[in-house]
Amino acid sequence: MASEFKHFLRQSSIPDKFDEKTTEVRGFIQSQIQNNRRVVVVTSGGTKVPLESKTVRYLDNFSVGSRGSTSTEYFHKEGYAVIFLHRKGSLRPYQRHLTHQNFLDILQVNPETTPNIPRVSVKPQYENDIIKTLSIYKSIREQNMLCEIEFQTLSEYLQLLHICSLALEEVGNKGLMYLAAAVSDFYIPKEEMPQHKIQSSSGPLQISLQLVPKMLSPLVKEWAPSVFVVSFKLETDKSILVSKAKSALNNYKHQVVVANLLETRKKEVILVTKDSEEVIQLTDTDINNGKEIEEIIVQQLKTKHNQFCS
Ligand code: PMT
Structure with missing residues (x-):
């Protein structure tokens, strides 16, 4: 799986301002190490999959970045510095x-x-x-506790996640990876992608998409083996949600899966670990009073992260 991933990265084009972003992430991590802070990488928003090299059309998904941007604020409240790896134009902490x-x-x-x-x-x-x-927001900025890095396409996301993971590994077990972005499972390899705009005069469009290798595998095993890794599992069918979360834990051997259903994601999630399933629920009254489920998710994860560190 790791070699599939290396192949995927090799055939992807380098993201815009890649060197500047790499330097920014590394500098941010070094400053957090000096301040002895915990650091979380929060991924947020959806990845875009281009259909043409000179892109006119692309595949996208529903994610607006609520989960990631909201969680970032609660991570700050819990004392974590945050690298917010987010889709350009999606919701951002505080600004939201x-x-x-x-x-x-x-x-x-x-x-x-x-x-x-x-x-x-x-x-x-x-x-x-x-x-x-x-x-x-100003206080967070003054304390240098927020580093915002943008991506647009799937390939940009994966390459930037790679460098964020390698940098986070420097923090050791004080690092937390929080993979809330909605990542495409399908893409068109560069060599199969038409260069110019697909013409409707050629008739109905048939596209063949390849499977994206799961990046959780190299992330947990090679890029950031010391950090506490939390992935998300999104489903629309409740009957398979927990079993899919368990099988992800079993396959990748990371620490927590936050399982959520598309329709109820703002009021119910299940934190699944190797030996527990913990339901977190908000009532309609909680929601009307402005309570956000991310506050409880982040508090519970901090407790689990404390146990992991000790
Ligand atoms: O942004 P919002 O509108 O608030 O929505 C929040 C959310 C529903 C997007 C979020 O809560 C969520 O569930 N995010 C994960 C969505 C997703 O990609 O689920 P998945 O079941 O397809 O993938 C499961 C895990 O595999 C994810 O943690 C993903 O990071 C990882 N993955 C995905 C693709 C890939 N090639 N490699 C991976 O490792």
């Missing part, structure tokens, strides 16, 4: 609280004649929300 507003509607233009008042300011009704989010 403001995405339901059009930011132009939050601002107002003040009359030029009023002294000591800036020409543009936040409308009074939004001030409290913005101050609350902004002050936490």
Whole structure:
């Protein structure tokens, strides 16, 4: 499996600004080692699979990055520094609280004649929300506890995950890998991909997709063998969810699978380990009161990570 993965990486094109991103990730990890902090790599959002080399069309999936961006904030609350490996344009920690507003509607233009008042300011009704989010965000930035790295395609994601894993291994068992991104299982190898836009004049489209090698295997065995690895299992059929999670643990020998169903993922997950299954559930009242399931997921994982470290 590891050699399949090496082959996949070799035939993939190098991501944009790969060297800068590698340097940024390594520098961030070194700074966390100096501060004796725990570090988590959170992956978030969906991977895009191009159908043409000069890409006009691609395959995508539903993930908007809620799980990853929300979890990042709770990891910060628990004292972890976070490398947030996310799909460009998906939800980002802290900023996510403001995405339901059009930011132009939050601002107002003040009359030029009023002294000591800036020409543009936040409308009074939004001030409290913005101050609350902004002050936490600024403090996280000042403490250098967030490194945001973007990907778009499947191949970018896997190559960046590779370098993040190698860097995380430097932290040893204080490292945690939290694989919440929705990663495509299928792709078109570079040598089979048409260069130009596929023409509709050629008739109905038939595409043949190859299986992406599971990166969990080399990640656990070779790239980051000392870190605490949490993968996710997404299904739509409840009857197979836990058995699929168990078989992932059995195959890859990592520590935890967070099992979730597409429709109920915001209010129920099951934390599956080698010898336990723990259901985490929110009620509708919890959700209406603003409770987020990621808070409990992260707290429970921290407890398991503590046990792993000791
Ligand atoms: O972003 P949101 O809209 O909030 O949605 C959150 C989520 C539903 C996407 C998230 O909670 C989730 O379940 N993420 C994992 C989705 C997924 O890829 O599931 P899977 O069953 O296809 O893969 C299982 C595991 O295998 C994943 O941890 C994945 O990282 C890993 N994998 C996948 C493909 C691949 N080639 N190699 C892998 O190792």
